[in-house]
Structure formats: structure tokens, C-alpha cells
Amino acid sequence: MTSSKIFSNTSIIRASYANDSDVTLAQFRIETNDIDVSKVAPGDIILRNLYLSLDPYVRFTLNETGGDTPASWRLLNVPFYGLGISEIIASGEAVATKYPVGALVSGNVGYEQYTRISGLDDPKTQTDLRILPAHARDETKGVPLSYYISALGMPGLTAYAGLKVLDVKPGKIIFVGSAAGGVGQLVGQLAKQQGLRVIGSAGSDEKAAYLIEKQQFDGAFNYKTEDAREALTRLAPNGIDYFYDTVGGAILDLVLEIINEHGKILSIGMISQENGKEPYPIRNLNAIARKAVTIYGFIYWHHLQYFQNGELDTTIRSLLEQGKINYREEVFNGIETAPQHFINMLSGKYAGKVIIKIADL
Amino acid sequence: MTSSKIFSNTSIIRASYANDSDVTLAQFRIETNDIDVSKVAPGDIILRNLYLSLDPYVRFTLNETGGDTPASWRLLNVPFYGLGISEIIASGEAVATKYPVGALVSGNVGYEQYTRISGLDDPKTQTDLRILPAHARDETKGVPLSYYISALGMPGLTAYAGLKVLDVKPGKIIFVGSAAGGVGQLVGQLAKQQGLRVIGSAGSDEKAAYLIEKQQFDGAFNYKTEDAREALTRLAPNGIDYFYDTVGGAILDLVLEIINEHGKILSIGMISQENGKEPYPIRNLNAIARKAVTIYGFIYWHHLQYFQNGELDTTIRSLLEQGKINYREEVFNGIETAPQHFINMLSGKYAGKVIIKIADL
Known part of the structure; x- marks a missing residue:
């Protein structure tokens, strides 16, 4: 007989679809239920969620159909899912070695205070949970724990591995779209570290100025107020590599x-090409053969080796600790604030990566 | 005092532009002039042209403006230029070591019987002329000399280097467009040699049948009579790699x-996208990121190392001699037939590479 240990668990539930309309609070419902963290099946773990990343791709789960988003990600009346940082507070006997109580993990969790993940003793169960290194707890060197879902998480991997795929060379010029976003700010700074000239576009004058003044960009423009052709001609008169x-x-x-x-x-x-809108018709593809251009499609989970081999953590954490690069995130407190911040994020109100702090470590 | 040695030289002259209209004989003028092959400046050579390749890209030189075709390629009242195989019959004293009389060369020449190439003693002069290996003369092993502008020339290089860029793997499936053309037929057979499943499209039932029966394609369809989506679903039900x-x-x-x-x-x-027509609007580019697809633009003169290091000659000539692959070309006699054959080629009347034989070796 185990003694029960019941916590109150507030979750953000997918209440309705937005489809082609703007997302509103009507898409979210805040629910509080009890969770008994003493009840854990042999293959289950229970996570106490500390940080949650709010990401634009979650918008796709508010479409009833369409895209390549699996139907299981779009169910109504269940919590939203997103990338989080969590502490393991219970672990079933079959998985306790791999997922020890007290360890910090990152991966997809619910928009909620506690998440139960089941079936981890079944080899067929797919999970993206990764155990964070012990030094993740050490915030004394200027690297907050929240970076494990930003600079040292999916956005960091996307920036780092993306530059590897491009095989960038010193002295060349790179143009970074959405340069003030969670990925773009790192792409630019990492490229700068590698000796490139870096220019970027951002959605406000403040964001563009921040890139130049604080994040080493050689040039940046506000795509909402300056014509992109004029801006790129001005900032990269010899073209883009x-x-x-x-x-x-x-x-x-x-x-x-x-x-x-x-x-x-x-x-x-191609965010601009999703949400069921008619795709923008690309007319300049003949440039690919004419100029021997290469276009690489990038899927981040094809590059998880940089998590697994520690390369991302070593490389980017070291640059952050030395102050050679920095990272801009906006952290808000309380799971119940997630819906409004998600809406604000979609409309471009925030600069940098948007994160909800759910609990203290 | 040198004795003069005067030959009659028939040339095909660019007489007028076709622009957006179909090419007609009005674009060509046949001229015969004398050429004194005893007069050769120190940096000049004179070529006796043996074979001439008729290629679709030459169509661009019949547009007065547009595309990336240099204006110097579009001059009126000068001979058309194209890839040829020639014998050096005179060589100036400054270049005679590099371009010895009697050697066979391949590169851009005029649509004519004799071509003078000047300034080869000036390092700034760019030329694509390459000396052919001695065994190019040996037609006893089933490899005619004309192949040095087809299977062992630019089309061969384009096929061979293109597959290198794609880094194709055995067991995968490749779809070859224009599979009956000078490049496509080799792409398919080389891919087959490398263990791929090969399907292609062609412009007639005869061409499609030839690919399957004579050139080892696993499947082919006539894109003029069968819907491409249906054909690819039929021939590659598990998709294309x-x-x-x-x-x-x-x-x-x-x-x-x-x-x-x-x-x-x-x-x-993108032949379909040139000639000043409004480009076809591509709408499925979001598939690139969604499926981690890569698109490589290819420019053949970036890959000339396979000529220079002999790799193309060794590899493809060996496959041809062993009968493991074959090559389909249509050879017509006489420089004066070039205009009509050029027109016929553009309209897809011929199967395989179209070549004009100008003179015997």
C-alpha cells in the first residue's frame, strides 16, 4: 500500500480550433485537476514542469485539418503540448534507472504543472525526453536553466546544425530571416563567430537596433517599414551568399x-506558407540552376546527434559563459498566463524567445 | 614568304532573332567564304571541324535580350557557336606546343567547316578547348569519335557529375526528366549501374519503349499522352528519392x-522557364523544409575536373566498351543541314543526341 500524494495541477486545454482566424482566448481553457504523484506504473514517470517554451509551430495544432500536423497533436479537450524543462518527481520501477527521480529533463510536455508520461518501458514508445547535464542547474555563470529550451535547446540546435548544413565560410555574407527570433539571433551570432558578415530582418525598429547594438549583426532592417529589396541592396550591395x-x-x-x-x-x-493559405507562387526557381544555388530543407529532429554527443552544450554554453554571444528571451511567470502570451507571441509583440516559468527549481 | 593555302568554309550565320516565336529557317543564313589556313598569328589555331553538337541551350541565343545569355553570344551576322570535335590543322608558334597540329580537340567552335581561334597566347583568353586522348581516334571498340561531344562530352559530364552531386545510393529510386535526351539516357543507365531503380519520362511512345527495352530503365512514360501524376504513382508507388x-x-x-x-x-x-515566358509559379516549396528535401543547382562548367583528371573518359568509355551502357545519337551529314535539324531537334523530332557530321577524320 502506497500513501497517496496529491497535487493540484493546472493545465491549458485546447478548447476549440482557430483555423483561418486569429487565435483568441476562446481557443484555451484553464483547468485544474488533482494528480496523485504516488501512483506511478512501472513504465511511467511524472514530471514537475519548470519552464515551457511558447513556439509558433504550435499554431498548427489549432487547425482542425491540414498541414502535416498529426491528428493526435490536434485533439480538443486535452492539454497543449510544447517543449519544456522539468524535474522527474516520480519514476516507475522499470524506468527508474534511465529516468531517476531528481534528474532534470527537456522534451515535449503538457502546458501544465505536472505531466505524466507513460509506457517508457515499451521500446515502441517514442519520446524526445533527454536528461540534462548536471551543470544545467548551475546558473552562476550567466546561463539560466531556461536556456535548455532556447539557446541550448531546440532553437539552439536549429541554429547550430543549420549553419553546419550550410557549411558557411568566413568572409561570406549571410542574411538571416526573423533574425530577432529564438533561432535567428543565434544564427547571426554564431555566424559572426565564424567570421561571416551578418545581416538580418526583424519586425520592429527596436528589434533591428538590438541586433546591431547587442548581438553583433553588421546590419538589420525592419521588414514592416522598409522594402526588403531596398534594404538588401543597401546592406548587401555585393549580394548574399x-x-x-x-x-x-x-x-x-x-x-x-x-x-x-x-x-x-x-x-x-515556411510559416508564411502554412495555415491553409494559398501558397505564395515562387517564380525565380530558375535561378537555382543558373547560379548553381543549393536549397536545403531542414528538420531539427534529424540533427539530434548534437544533443546526444554534447557538442551543442559544450560549444554554445562556452560561448555564452565567455560573453561572446548572448541570448534574448522573455520569461513570464505562471502557467495560467500562457494563453495570452501565446497570442501576443503570434502577433510579434515580443522580442526573443518566449518562455513561461511554471515553477522554481 | 609563306605559300597561301585557301579552303572554302561554309558557315551557319545567325541572321535574325526568333524571340518568343518558333524558330524558322529565317533565323539562319548559309554563307561560304574562303579561309587561308596558312595565315596563322603566333597565338592562333585553326580547326577543321569534324562533328558539331546541336543543343537546346543555343535557342537562347535567338532571343535579342533576356536570360543570362551574354550579348556576345547573340550577335547577328556571325556564325552560331556550339560544341564540336575538331582537328588542329594550323597552330601559331606561341601555342603550337599546347595545341599541336594533328591533335583532336573538343570545345566551342563555329557552326562551320573551319574555325580560327585567336589570342590563345594571352592568359586572359578563356577557352574551353580540351585536347582529346589519343584513343579517341580508335573507333574499333564501339566508341565512335562523335561520343566526345555526347556520352564523353558535355552531356556525359552533366550526367556523371550530376549523379555525384546527388550522391545517389543503391536501392533508391530516381526519376529522370527528358530521359531520352542526350543527358537523361546516360543518367538513367549510370544510375542503374549504381544499383538504383530508374524511371524516366520521354516525349513519345517510341522513346519511352527504347528506354525500357534498350537502356535498362525500370519504367518510362510518354509525358505527352499520360498524366505525370498518374504515371509516377503507377511507376513509383512508394515515392521518388x-x-x-x-x-x-x-x-x-x-x-x-x-x-x-x-x-x-x-x-x-529550366528550359520550360526560359525564352521570356512568364515563369511557372511553384507552389509546393514548403515541401523542402517539411521533408528535408535538398535542391541542387548544377552548372556543368563547375565540374570540368572530371574531364581534366580523365575520370569521365575512363569510367564511361569502359562501360561503353563493355556494352554495360549504350548511347543513342542521331548523326546527320553536312554543315548545311544544321538549320533544319536544329529546328527539328527543338520540336522533339529526334531521339537521343543530335549531331552534325561535318567532315571525316
Whole structure:
């Protein structure tokens, strides 16, 4: 007989679809239920969630159909899922060695205070949970724990591995789309560390100025107020060698026109082309053969080796600790604030990576 | 005092532009002039042209403006230029060691019987002339000399180096566009030699049948009579891993839709997108990021090392001599027949590489 240990668990539930409309609070319902953390099956673990990342791709789960988002990610009346940092507070007997109580992990969790993950003793169960290194707890060297879902998490991996795929060379020029975002700010700074000239686009004057003043960008422009063709002509009069593309659509078409011979483009997803809208018709693809351009599609979970071998942690944590790069995130307190911050994030209100702090370590 | 040695030289002159219209005989003028092959400046050579390749890209020189074709390639009242095989019959004293009389060369020459190439003693003069290996004369092993502008020339290089760029793997499936053309037939057979499953599209039932019956293709379809989506679904029900694309436009858009994850596309030029027509609007580019697809633009003169190091000659000549692959070309006699054959080639009347034989070796 185990004694029960019951916690109150507040969750953000997917209440309805937004589909083609703007996301509103009607899509979210805040629910509080009890969770008995003493009841843990042999293959289960229970996580106490500390930080939660709010990411644009979660918008796709508010479409009833469409895209490649699996139906299981779009169920109504269950919590949203997102990348989090959590502490293991209970672990079933079959998995306790691999997932020891007290360890910190990162991976997909619910938008909630506690998440139960089941079936980890079944080899068929897929999970992206990774145990964080012991030094993740050490915030004394200027690297907060929250960075394990930002600079040292998925955005960091996407930036780091994306530059590897582009195989960037010193002295060349890279244009970074959404440069003030969770991925773009790192792409630019890492490219700068590698000796490139770096220019970026951002959604406000403040964001563009921050990139130049605080994050070593050689140039940046506000794509909402300056024509992209004029800005790129001004900032890169000799053309662009690499384009780190987060958006697709019209900006990709423009870059194809002005990119240099042997230019390379990394496409990490075409936000502008999703949400059931009619895709932007790209007309400059003939530039690919004419200029021997390469376009690489990038899927971050194909590059998890940089988590597994510790390379991402070693490389980026070291640069952060030395102050050679920095990272901008906006951290808000309380799981119940997630819906409004998610809406604000989608509308571009925030600068840098948006994170909800759910609990203290 | 040198004795003069005067030959009659018939040339095909660019008489007028076709621009957006179909090419007609009005674009060509046949001229015969004398050439004194005893008069050769120190840096000049004179070529006796033996074979001439008729290639679709020459169509671009019949546009008064547009594209990336240099203006110097589009001059009126001068001979057309194209890839040829020639014998050096005179060589100036400054270049006679590098270009000895009697050697066979391949490179761009005029559509004519004799071509003078000047300034080869000036390091700034660019030339694509290459001296052919001595065994090029040996036609006893089933490799005619004309192959040095087809299977062992630019089309051969484009096929061979293109497959290198795609880094094709055994067991995968490749779809070859324009598979009956000078490049496509080799792409398919070389891929087959490397253990791939090979399917192709061609412009007639006869061409499609030839690919299957004579050139080891696993499947082929007539794109003029069968819907490409239906054909690819029939021939590649599990999707496509590689697409060797010579056309761009609608077929590229379709392949982006059905290509497998990690698929790779080589684009060697988008014939369908040139000639001043409004480009076909590609709508499926979001597939690149979604499926981690890579698109490589290919420019053949970036890969000349396979000529220079002899690798192309060794590899493909050996396969041809052993009968492991074969090559289909249509050879017509007489420089004066070039205009009509050029027109016929553009309209797809011929199967395989189209070559004009100008003179016997």
C-alpha cells in the first residue's frame, strides 16, 4: 500500500480550433485537476514542469485539418503540448534507472504543472525526453536553466546544425530571416563567430537596433517599414551568399533573384506558407540552376546527434559563459498566463524567445 | 614568304532573332567564304571541324535580350557557336606546343567547316578547348569519335557529375526528366549501374519503349499522352528519392509534392522557364523544409575536373566498351543541314543526341 500524494495541477486545454482566424482566448481553457504523484506504473514517470517554451509551430495544432500536423497533436479537450524543462518527481520501477527521480529533463510536455508520461518501458514508445547535464542547474555563470529550451535547446540546435548544413565560410555574407527570433539571433551570432558578415530582418525598429547594438549583426532592417529589396541592396550591395530562411514566400523569391552564384539557402519551415493559405507562387526557381544555388530543407529532429554527443552544450554554453554571444528571451511567470502570451507571441509583440516559468527549481 | 593555302568554309550565320516565336529557317543564313589556313598569328589555331553538337541551350541565343545569355553570344551576322570535335590543322608558334597540329580537340567552335581561334597566347583568353586522348581516334571498340561531344562530352559530364552531386545510393529510386535526351539516357543507365531503380519520362511512345527495352530503365512514360501524376504513382508507388530535373515548372512542382523525405533534386536548367515566358509559379516549396528535401543547382562548367583528371573518359568509355551502357545519337551529314535539324531537334523530332557530321577524320 502506497500513501497517496496529491497535487493540484493546472493545465491549458485546447478548447476549440482557430483555423483561418486569429487565435483568441476562446481557443484555451484553464483547468485544474488533482494528480496523485504516488501512483506511478512501472513504465511511467511524472514530471514537475519548470519552464515551457511558447513556439509558433504550435499554431498548427489549432487547425482542425491540414498541414502535416498529426491528428493526435490536434485533439480538443486535452492539454497543449510544447517543449519544456522539468524535474522527474516520480519514476516507475522499470524506468527508474534511465529516468531517476531528481534528474532534470527537456522534451515535449503538457502546458501544465505536472505531466505524466507513460509506457517508457515499451521500446515502441517514442519520446524526445533527454536528461540534462548536471551543470544545467548551475546558473552562476550567466546561463539560466531556461536556456535548455532556447539557446541550448531546440532553437539552439536549429541554429547550430543549420549553419553546419550550410557549411558557411568566413568572409561570406549571410542574411538571416526573423533574425530577432529564438533561432535567428543565434544564427547571426554564431555566424559572426565564424567570421561571416551578418545581416538580418526583424519586425520592429527596436528589434533591428538590438541586433546591431547587442548581438553583433553588421546590419538589420525592419521588414514592416522598409522594402526588403531596398534594404538588401543597401546592406548587401555585393549580394548574399547564404540565406537562413524561416519564412519562405516572397522573401525567398526575392533572395533567389539576388543571391550570388553558388549561394546556399537553408529552409527551416515556411510559416508564411502554412495555415491553409494559398501558397505564395515562387517564380525565380530558375535561378537555382543558373547560379548553381543549393536549397536545403531542414528538420531539427534529424540533427539530434548534437544533443546526444554534447557538442551543442559544450560549444554554445562556452560561448555564452565567455560573453561572446548572448541570448534574448522573455520569461513570464505562471502557467495560467500562457494563453495570452501565446497570442501576443503570434502577433510579434515580443522580442526573443518566449518562455513561461511554471515553477522554481 | 609563306605559300597561301585557301579552303572554302561554309558557315551557319545567325541572321535574325526568333524571340518568343518558333524558330524558322529565317533565323539562319548559309554563307561560304574562303579561309587561308596558312595565315596563322603566333597565338592562333585553326580547326577543321569534324562533328558539331546541336543543343537546346543555343535557342537562347535567338532571343535579342533576356536570360543570362551574354550579348556576345547573340550577335547577328556571325556564325552560331556550339560544341564540336575538331582537328588542329594550323597552330601559331606561341601555342603550337599546347595545341599541336594533328591533335583532336573538343570545345566551342563555329557552326562551320573551319574555325580560327585567336589570342590563345594571352592568359586572359578563356577557352574551353580540351585536347582529346589519343584513343579517341580508335573507333574499333564501339566508341565512335562523335561520343566526345555526347556520352564523353558535355552531356556525359552533366550526367556523371550530376549523379555525384546527388550522391545517389543503391536501392533508391530516381526519376529522370527528358530521359531520352542526350543527358537523361546516360543518367538513367549510370544510375542503374549504381544499383538504383530508374524511371524516366520521354516525349513519345517510341522513346519511352527504347528506354525500357534498350537502356535498362525500370519504367518510362510518354509525358505527352499520360498524366505525370498518374504515371509516377503507377511507376513509383512508394515515392521518388531523387529527381534529375532538366525542365522545371509543373513537373518540378509535382515532384516536390510526391518526393520522399530526404529526397534530392538536381536542377540542370529550366528550359520550360526560359525564352521570356512568364515563369511557372511553384507552389509546393514548403515541401523542402517539411521533408528535408535538398535542391541542387548544377552548372556543368563547375565540374570540368572530371574531364581534366580523365575520370569521365575512363569510367564511361569502359562501360561503353563493355556494352554495360549504350548511347543513342542521331548523326546527320553536312554543315548545311544544321538549320533544319536544329529546328527539328527543338520540336522533339529526334531521339537521343543530335549531331552534325561535318567532315571525316
